[in-house]
Amino acid sequence: MPEDLILEMKGITKSYPGVTVFEDFDFDLRRGEIHCICGENGAGKSTLIKMLSGAHAPDRGEIYFDGKKVEDLTPRSAMEMGIQTIYQEHNLFPLLNVVENLFAGNEVTNGVFIQRSAMVARAKEILEYLHSDVSPFDVVGQLGGGAQKTVEIAKALIQESRVIILDEPTSAFSQTEIANLFKIIKKLVQSGMSIIYISHHLDEVFQLADRVTVIRDGEKVATYDIAALSEQQLIHDMVGRDVSLFHQRRSPVPMGEVVFEARNLSGNGVRDISFTVRRGEIVGIAGMVGSGRTELAELIFGAKRATSGEIHVMGRKARLRAPLAAIQNRMCFITEDRQSTGLFLKHTLARNIPIVSYALTKTPFAFPKEDVRMSQHYVDALRIVTPSVSQLAMLLSGGNQQKVVLAKWFATNAEIFIFDEPTRGIDVGAREEIYKIMAGLLEQQKAIIMISSDMPELIAMSDRVLVMRNGTFVGEVQRDDIKEETILRHAIGSGAR
Amino acid sequence: MKVRNLLKHDNGPIFLTLVCTILAVFVVELLFVRGGDVSKVAFIKAMNVSNVLMQISLTGILATSMTLVMISGGIDLSVGQMMCFIGTAMAYMIKVVGLSNWSVVVFGLLLAVVFQVLMGLIISWTKLEPFIVSLGFMSMYKGFTYLITNGREITIEGKFTFLGKTYLNITESFRLGMPVITLVVLVIIMWLVSNYTKFGRSVYAVGGNESAAYLAGINVRSLKVKLYAVNGLFVAIATMASLSRMGTGNPLMGDGKEIDVIAAVVVGGTALSGGKGNVWGTFIGGLLLGCLSNALNILGVFPYWQYVLRGAIIILAVLLSFLSGRRAVATGRRLSGRGASEAKAAASPAT
Numbered sequence: 005m006p007e008d009l010i011l012e013m014k015g016i017t018k019s020y021p022g023v024t025v026f027e028d029f030d031f032d033l034r035r036g037e038i039h040c041i042c043g044e045n046g047a048g049k050s051t052l053i054k055m056l057s058g059a060h061a062p063d064r065g066e067i068y069f070d071g072k073k074v075e076d077l078t079p080r081s082a083m084e085m086g087i088q089t090i091y092q093e094h095n096l097f098p099l100l101n102v103v104e105n106l107f108a109g110n111e112v113t114n115g116v117f118i119q120r121s122a123m124v125a126r127a128k129e130i131l132e133y134l135h136s137d138v139s140p141f142d143v144v145g146q147l148g149g150g151a152q153k154t155v156e157i158a159k160a161l162i163q164e165s166r167v168i169i170l171d172e173p174t175s176a177f178s179q180t181e182i183a184n185l186f187k188i189i190k191k192l193v194q195s196g197m198s199i200i201y202i203s204h205h206l207d208e209v210f211q212l213a214d215r216v217t218v219i220r221d222g223e224k225v226a227t228y229d230i231a232a233l234s235e236q237q238l239i240h241d242m243v244g245r246d247v248s249l250f251h252q253r254r255s256p257v258p259m260g261e262v263v264f265e266a267r268n269l270s271g272n273g274v275r276d277i278s279f280t281v282r283r284g285e286i287v288g289i290a291g292m293v294g295s296g297r298t299e300l301a302e303l304i305f306g307a308k309r310a311t312s313g314e315i316h317v318m319g320r321k322a323r324l325r326a327p328l329a330a331i332q333n334r335m336c337f338i339t340e341d342r343q344s345t346g347l348f349l350k351h352t353l354a355r356n357i358p359i360v361s362y363a364l365t366k367t368p369f370a371f372p373k374e375d376v377r378m379s380q381h382y383v384d385a386l387r388i389v390t391p392s393v394s395q396l397a398m399l400l401s402g403g404n405q406q407k408v409v410l411a412k413w414f415a416t417n418a419e420i421f422i423f424d425e426p427t428r429g430i431d432v433g434a435r436e437e438i439y440k441i442m443a444g445l446l447e448q449q450k451a452i453i454m455i456s457s458d459m460p461e462l463i464a465m466s467d468r469v470l471v472m473r474n475g476t477f478v479g480e481v482q483r484d485d486i487k488e489e490t491i492l493r494h495a496i497g498s499g500a501r
Numbered sequence: 502m503k504v505r506n507l508l509k510h511d512n513g514p515i516f517l518t519l520v521c522t523i524l525a526v527f528v529v530e531l532l533f534v535r536g537g538d539v540s541k542v543a544f545i546k547a548m549n550v551s552n553v554l555m556q557i558s559l560t561g562i563l564a565t566s567m568t569l570v571m572i573s574g575g576i577d578l579s580v581g582q583m584m585c586f587i588g589t590a591m592a593y594m595i596k597v598v599g600l601s602n603w604s605v606v607v608f609g610l611l612l613a614v615v616f617q618v619l620m621g622l623i624i625s626w627t628k629l630e631p632f633i634v635s636l637g638f639m640s641m642y643k644g645f646t647y648l649i650t651n652g653r654e655i656t657i658e659g660k661f662t663f664l665g666k667t668y669l670n671i672t673e674s675f676r677l678g679m680p681v682i683t684l685v686v687l688v689i690i691m692w693l694v695s696n697y698t699k700f701g702r703s704v705y706a707v708g709g710n711e712s713a714a715y716l717a718g719i720n721v722r723s724l725k726v727k728l729y730a731v732n733g734l735f736v737a738i739a740t741m742a743s744l745s746r747m748g749t750g751n752p753l754m755g756d757g758k759e760i761d762v763i764a765a766v767v768v769g770g771t772a773l774s775g776g777k778g779n780v781w782g783t784f785i786g787g788l789l790l791g792c793l794s795n796a797l798n799i800l801g802v803f804p805y806w807q808y809v810l811r812g813a814i815i816i817l818a819v820l821l822s823f824l825s826g827r828r829a830v831a832t833g834r835r836l837s838g839r840g841a842s843e844a845k846a847a848a849s850p851a852t
Contacts, residue, residue: 305716307715307716326715326718326720327715327716327717327718328718328719328720331717331718332718337716339716344710344712344713345710345712345713345716346713346716347710347713348705348706348709348710348713348714348776349709349710350709350772350776350777351705351706351709351776355702355705359702359706359714359717360717360718362699362702362703363717363718363719364718365699367699368698368699368700369697369698369699370696370697370698370699370701370702371697372696372697396830398830399830412717
């Protein structure tokens with residue numbers, strides 16, 4: 005029935021430079037329903053939200069709201085029309101109190117002055133309606149995550165929104181907070197509100213949804229009524245990528261002894277982590293965004309302190325109190341964000357590449373000529389495309405920047421490599437080169453721990469995949485069983501239900 | 502062509518500004534003040550040049566270590582008041598306690614380093630903004646100064662003169678004072694430190710990207726503490742030179758110095774955001790500002806207008822170095838752009 009639709013997208017196409025994210029995408033939302041959207045990391049969920057909230061405009065296609073065609077959606081007009089988006093990160097002002105947040109930009113005035121008492125009264129009314137014990141005068145930054153979400157929902161109600169988009173609302177929530185949120189959501193829906201709910205927690209989807217739409221690589225796989233959907237079907241739809249997207253599986257090299265071992269490691273948001281890595285092995289670490297993979301890497305590398313557990317490197321117990329200790333233990337960490345934690349963008353390649361190796365030298369001196377020689381060596385060896393080693397790092401392309409980061413660590417002659425999203429944001433050609441470089445490391449009997457959100461990459465490169473969820477390992481997949489479906493099953497916790 | 506090459510060098514723009522300023526002052530004085538008589542031009546007289554050098558020496562010494570602090574992403578607003586504090590404390594020790602020259606030197610150095618280490622510890626362990634912390638220390642030093650002096654000068658009559666009143670006579674009218682020689686020696690030392698030691702590398706790294714530096718195995722905290730300690734050392738040296746020259750511990754001896762110091766560093770091309778800059782740039786920046794004050798006096802510019810002109814010229818100099826930096830980036834982009842197509846050509850046979 006078209007008349008019970010509050011929101012409809014037709015033939016949406018959206019591309020970013022170099023990639024088409026959405027092609028001819030259709031979506032609709034009924035009045036008073038909870039519509040869940042499922043998909044892997046990078047399937048296009050955030051792009052979808054951004055188009056609905058007016059942050060990004062689709063290249064082609066039409067959006068209808070309440071039966072009327074919408075032109076030139078902006079964040080402001082989306083909000084005024086009645087679409088409120090609640091992003092994963094909090095969009096509140098942490099230093100202001102609840103009332104001030106609820107009415108920020110929408111203050112009740114008598115024309116000149118703010119009518120504070122009217123706002124407080126309205127805030128109380130809405131918070132009561134939501135059965136929340138938050139006081140209008142609480143400072144938002146001091147509230148817990150659940151209470152903050154409630155405030156955001158209250159804000160949507162004050163603006164008389166008719167559609168609320170919730171993006172991964174429950175990350176880092178306690179069980180009670182989740183239960184409360186669900187109660188609120190169900191109450192809203194009964195009063196005619198429509199909810200778009202994005203989650204990669206299967207149990208949440210089956211508890212809440214009226215309908216589920218699965219998207220994969222920017223395409224709608226299918227929309228189901230929840231009653232007609234099985235868990236198997238959902239997972240099957242989320243994976244099942246086009247075969248051409250997979251890289252050829254790397255051929256294994258003979259493995260040597262165990263060089264790295266974590267025993268019951270906890271801290272920095274992860275708990276009870278135990279695993280080993282051998283020479284010549286790539287251990288993949290999979291998990292949804294927010295499952296604690298980067299936090300684990302920080303812990304292993306000594307960037308954050310462990311509260312308990314042990315790390316053994318090459319058979320010896322290692323006390324990693326700072327990255328320097330990890331570097332001295334022949335470890336290295338290629339971080340996921342090369343611009344903010346990997347490179348010195350304002351400095352030349354000749355300053356970037358030798359920096360870590362200086363941590364290992366005994367003398368207090370630096371040798372500019374040797375720096376240039378060493379940098380030139382790695383520029384040649386890794387085929388970094390740059391006019392010279394005196395080029396600033398910020399001026400290179402993403403793939404070449406990533407190679408500079410690799411060069412920086414190769415210069416330390418490390419044995420254990422931690423790669424966090426090794427190929428994020430770099431083009432296909434450079435990606436293949438990075439894989440070749442990693443394979444080359446294995447030939448030299450180095451050990452690799454590879455965190456990745458990229459399924460084809462995990463499957464092609466890993467000897468084993470460990471899957472993380474909620475800060476701990478929930479499954480291990482051996483080489484012969486590495487399939488998208490098995491990994492995803494662990495990552496979204498279908499076993500937990 | 503040569504000018505273009507010079508502009509590409511980090512210190513090119515500021516050096517060019519200095520040369521242009523000197524030329525401009527010379528021409529203006531020659532034509533408008535001396536009526537075309539070259540022999541009367543005071544600005545280029547040897548005596549005046551030695552004076553300018555002497556005038557910039559204290560600011561220069563302070564600016565040299567401040568350059569490293571600012572390259573690391575920090576700042577120290579307390580240097581001026583610290584000079585007052587250390588200077589009057591040393592004068593007190595000489596006059597009232599009667600310490601010998603050597604013990605008072607040790608005392609001054611220790612006092613400065615201890616306080617700066619304390620400040621460095623606070624900055625590196627609490628992650629408070631160096632701007633705020635040093636502002637606090639600035640006020641504390643001012644208080645200490647008045648507690649020591651009660652607001653009066655402490656004269657040291659002819660004691661402790663070595664640092665301030667020794668001269669190297671090169672010609673009859675051109676002589677280099679001890680503070681000038683000290684400045685040059687310290688600039689050379691800090692240039693060597695910043696380019697040829699791991700410490701220097703780490704300073705640039707921390708200022709360029711603190712989290713990347715930490716992950717690269719640099720002990721960021723201890724580096725910051727060391728850096729502020731070095732800064733304290735330099736403040737103590739500048740203070741001694743000043744005390745020795747003036748022969749008195751004046752509670753206002755370093756008052757407002759931090760502004761001149763930071764101006765010299767920034768005009769010299771060091772980014773307030775850190776990671777970029779060098780001590781020679783600062784040296785030239787200091788020279789430029791010194792020449793300018795001197796020239797404005799010689800040209801008989803009304804003192805109140807001098808402030809206005811100096812401010813305008815600081816902004817102009819920084820703007821020039823900003824624009825040339827942007828040009829360098831644009832050139833580099835063009836070069837990399839050419840590189841990118843080569844990359845594709847290189848990658849295609851491999852795939």
